[in-house]
Amino acid sequence: MLSNAFRKNLAPLSSPLFSSFLSQFTFVRSSGEELSIPGRSGETVKELLENSDAGVSIGVCGGDLACGQCQVYVDSSWMDKLPAIADDEEETLGIAFKRKKQSRLSCALKWTDEWDGLVLHEAPLKPKKTKGKKPKKSSSTPSDKPNASTAPNNATSPTSPPVCLKEQAGQKVSDKVYCIGAVDWSLRDFHDFQVREGGTYNSYFIKDDFVAVIDPVKYTFADGWVERIKSLLQGSGKKEPDFIIVNHAEPDHSSGIVSFMRAFEGRPTVVCNKLCKESLEKLYPEAHPSSWNYRIVKSGDELKLSKDRTLHFLNTPMVHWPESMFTYDAKDGILFSMDAFGQHYPSSARFDDEVPSIEHVLQDAKTYYANILFRLSKPIKATLKKTLSSFEGLQVIAPSHGVVWRKYVNEILQKYVEWVSHKPSNKVVIAYDTMWHATEKMAESIYDGAVLADTSCDVRLMNIRSFHHTDIVTEMLDAPVLALGCPTMHHGMMPAMGGLISYLKGLLPPGHGKMGCAFGSFGWEPTASNEIESAMKSFGIEIVHPAIDMQFTPTQESIGDLRQIGVELANKAKKAASDFQLSF
Numbered sequence: 001m002l003s004n005a006f007r008k009n010l011a012p013l014s015s016p017l018f019s020s021f022l023s024q025f026t027f028v029r030s031s032g033e034e035l036s037i038p039g040r041s042g043e044t045v046k047e048l049l050e051n052s053d054a055g056v057s058i059g060v061c062g063g064d065l066a067c068g069q070c071q072v073y074v075d076s077s078w079m080d081k082l083p084a085i086a087d088d089e090e091e092t093l094g095i096a097f098k099r100k101k102q103s104r105l106s107c108a109l110k111w112t113d114e115w116d117g118l119v120l121h122e123a124p125l126k127p128k129k130t131k132g133k134k135p136k137k138s139s140s141t142p143s144d145k146p147n148a149s150t151a152p153n154n155a156t157s158p159t160s161p162p163v164c165l166k167e168q169a170g171q172k173v174s175d176k177v178y179c180i181g182a183v184d185w186s187l188r189d190f191h192d193f194q195v196r197e198g199g200t201y202n203s204y205f206i207k208d209d210f211v212a213v214i215d216p217v218k219y220t221f222a223d224g225w226v227e228r229i230k231s232l233l234q235g236s237g238k239k240e241p242d243f244i245i246v247n248h249a250e251p252d253h254s255s256g257i258v259s260f261m262r263a264f265e266g267r268p269t270v271v272c273n274k275l276c277k278e279s280l281e282k283l284y285p286e287a288h289p290s291s292w293n294y295r296i297v298k299s300g301d302e303l304k305l306s307k308d309r310t311l312h313f314l315n316t317p318m319v320h321w322p323e324s325m326f327t328y329d330a331k332d333g334i335l336f337s338m339d340a341f342g343q344h345y346p347s348s349a350r351f352d353d354e355v356p357s358i359e360h361v362l363q364d365a366k367t368y369y370a371n372i373l374f375r376l377s378k379p380i381k382a383t384l385k386k387t388l389s390s391f392e393g394l395q396v397i398a399p400s401h402g403v404v405w406r407k408y409v410n411e412i413l414q415k416y417v418e419w420v421s422h423k424p425s426n427k428v429v430i431a432y433d434t435m436w437h438a439t440e441k442m443a444e445s446i447y448d449g450a451v452l453a454d455t456s457c458d459v460r461l462m463n464i465r466s467f468h469h470t471d472i473v474t475e476m477l478d479a480p481v482l483a484l485g486c487p488t489m490h491h492g493m494m495p496a497m498g499g500l501i502s503y504l505k506g507l508l509p510p511g512h513g514k515m516g517c518a519f520g521s522f523g524w525e526p527t528a529s530n531e532i533e534s535a536m537k538s539f540g541i542e543i544v545h546p547a548i549d550m551q552f553t554p555t556q557e558s559i560g561d562l563r564q565i566g567v568e569l570a571n572k573a574k575k576a577a578s579d580f581q582l583s584f
């Protein structure tokens with residue numbers, strides 16, 4: 001090592017060769033060992049440590065002021081000689097382990113030769129194991145047990161590879177990106193969204209210099225998922241993934257993180273945005289999420305997995321929850337889009353070009369959009385625009401439900417453009433309830449009129465106790481005209497109509513452009529149709545015909561009137577569809 005006096009004598013030479021020796025600092029390891037690290041202007045203390053002969057590896061986020069793990073303690077003699085802590089450093093220091101008043105992030109300290117002689121102390125790293133009792137196997141509690149049809153996913157024997165891995169069967173999205181999610185063939189009720197065939201909880205595994213898992217799975221499938229991760233780690237020299245990226249905190253995706261952290265003893269770094277971290281902490285308090293290592297990201301942030309592969313993050317608030325986020329793998333052009341572009345479509349295939357019918361998948365994507373995302377059309381539109389302008393190399397969309405889009409990317413993007421823009425079809429939806437069929441007769445008469453008026457009009461007659469509200473709302477998504485009918489019961493509307501109205505209230509987005517009317521039969525004092533009409537108005541539905549009330553069974557004459565109303569509604573739908581200009 002050069003003495004200070006010698007370095008000062010060399011200073012006038014100011015050659016790059018010599019300038020690299022002009023200053024140094026001492027890094028005191030927690031063992032007490034002192035390392036002399038040469039300083040070089042412009043490099044951060046973290047870089048100097050890593051590039052020194054000692055090769056001190058520090059931090060996990062690559063020097064992005066995000067993980068807090070490159071923390072160092074400044075020797076008390078130097079406390080006042082370093083620049084003040086900036087806001088972004090302060091924010092990340094907030095998550096650093098055992099932060100003290102002497103704490104700094106080595107990635108935030110850009111070396112200057114004025115710091116010659118600086119003394120820094122190694123800060124402790126978070127313990128390898130999470131605190132608490134020995135982790136229980138999640139299968140020990142009945143609620144954690146996957147159902148019978150998922151038993152193969154739950155295989156834990158290393159000699160019996162989990163069936164869903166199917167690595168050799170081509171379930172890779174690209175050379176280093178694997179599908180490791182779970183198929184839930186028994187799913188039928190997804191928070192009151194009726195699912196006919198089942199669904200999936202997708203997760204992806206990127207095996208590069210750093211290993212990242214994108215999105216956990218639902219907790220009931222976590223055991224099999226963790227086994228798939230362990231299986232893919234084999235031969236990589238790693239005991240755990242470096243990162244677990246959480247794009248969305250909703251439990252159907254995030255809840256598997258509890259088993260994941262148990263299995264990997266809390267070592268992987270959780271990559272998510274600030275809101276997501278807060279949500280995880282509130283969702284799974286028993287797992288002590290605040291003790292996990294985090295790399296907090298925001299739009300525009302990047303995570304390098306190798307020199308060729310960088311992940312980019314885009315916050316997508318309210319697509320579907322406030323913390324929602326997209327992750328984009330620029331190397332392979334893969335957008336990990338969490339709920340956006342998802343479908344409740346289960347399949348042993350993983351890609352859109354492997355399924356028997358792409359129309360079926362597109363219909364399921366529509367059902368998903370109508371029932372989960374319809375209300376959020378505005379933020380989704382903004383996100384779509386950002387996605388298309390930010391990720392020019394986009395080739396594949398890998399959502400967290402359903403198949404991966406690789407052949408029909410343009411088709412699903414086009415559908416989303418239409419749905420967020422509220423593109424109307426030439427379509428009328430008549431949804432009704434009935435006790436003794438009088439209101440049903442009214443509904444049928446309106447239907448007949450609409451069908452006779454325009455054979456090209458897609459007219460749907462939906463008894464709301466025969467059709468689940470999932471299907472009714474799906475049909476309403478692109479219908480500009482709605483007729484809602486219900487008899488008066490106990491001075492109001494019937495319970496199922498009340499449920500549908502409440503569901504529509506939550507789902508219809510501002511600016512949906514829908515029109516319609518209410519109708520119903522009554523015995524002595526009509527109230528249901530007026531209640532429906534005022535609800536429709538309050539949702540921004542333009543009332544194109546005053547509420548139609550008929551006492552008991554409609555007469556022949558009133559049937560004629562109702563048919564005429566059907567004609568008017570069909571004409572409105574036709575005009576709405578033909579007048580619409582898509583601008584995106």
Ligand SMILES: Cc1cc2nc3c(=O)[nH]c(=O)nc-3n(C[C@H](O)[C@H](O)[C@H](O)COP(=O)(O)O)c2cc1C
Pocket residue numbers: 433434435436437438439440486487488489490491492521522523524525526527551552553
């Ligand atoms: C349980 C029950 C409650 C009813 N409550 C009312 C009421 O509060 N006000 C009213 O005008 N008619 C009431 N009615 C009469 C119905 O509205 C009338 O029978 C109507 O024609 C039924 O239409 P629907 O055939 O489509 O079921 C009630 C009927 C039933 C069976």
